[in-house]
Amino acid sequence: MLGKSITFTSGKGGVGKTTATANIGTALATLGKKVVCIDADIGLRNLDVVLGLENRIVYDLVDVVEGRCRLRQAMIRHKRLPELFLIPAAQTRDKTAVSPSDMVRVCDKLRDEHDFILIDSPAGIERGFRNAIAPADEVVIITNPEISAVRDADRIIGLVEAEEKETPTLIINRLNTSMVQRGDMIAAEDVLELLAIKLIGVVPEDESVLVSTNRGSPIALEEKSKAGQAFRNIASRLTGEDVPFLELDGDSGFLGRISKIIRSGGA
């Protein structure tokens, strides 16, 4: 087995990178995949709380890199999903405690025994971002349908391409269907047209995301939630399955047009 590493990044802060990493990781594990989530947001760790694993941390990523523990010891197994692991970030250090080549080394060790290595990037375009994308086989950009988030996403796409990596793929998060219908939110289709990269998911704005984060139980585990379903669909697409897109703009033509765009993009 040679696991695939996927980094979730955005430029702008607070658009949903940690939420996406936790939920897609959870959904992949539910599909029977072996998954490790790495929190690369050193100094501002949060993936632990979104996954509900904060009380079980002993060692972290910096302990691994600095040789205070073995990799295995820093991997926290999820309570309900035995094939889902978290490597938490250090909370009392900063981004310089880890280098891009450290990240590559850690990921390479994980590839043998896992299907997916998901990396939660910090916001920004500096060292933390560089660390997060260094080991990535695929970079996924998270954005919101909003001017500044899309602008930052575009900048990140340029930076990733400059690293000679594959063109990133896109997740549009927090789409509010009624605002789109009212003409007060940029439609998913328009974001896609402007960024012109391959879309792998559209996640609706959903209050239950916060509720599930409060509980430390990812929304992807909730059968009935629309956001949960969107994250499960993304996970399936990452495994290579061709899952149709939810009709999120409330426009019946959206689905057909999106799938056309996707197909012409080679998905």
Place this chain on the structure above:
Amino acid sequence: MFRSRRKSAPKAKERLKLVLIHDRAKLPPGVMADLKDELIEVISRHIEVNKDAVSIEIAQEGREQRLIADIPLQPPRHRRR
């Protein structure tokens, strides 16, 4: 067509589009005007152009960008009737 003036999404998309064009080209909007003036100056050394009708813009196709200059030439002075 019947675009309500209160809808903000079309405006957001339009503004975003322009911002992305200039971000990607690393060309601030104000520099475009200078570029146009200099281009006219250089070309005018060799051939007479209709300065007022020159247009220069960045067009995009997917993530590819190209600079498109439309430079009409000055019509011949003594045109036959």
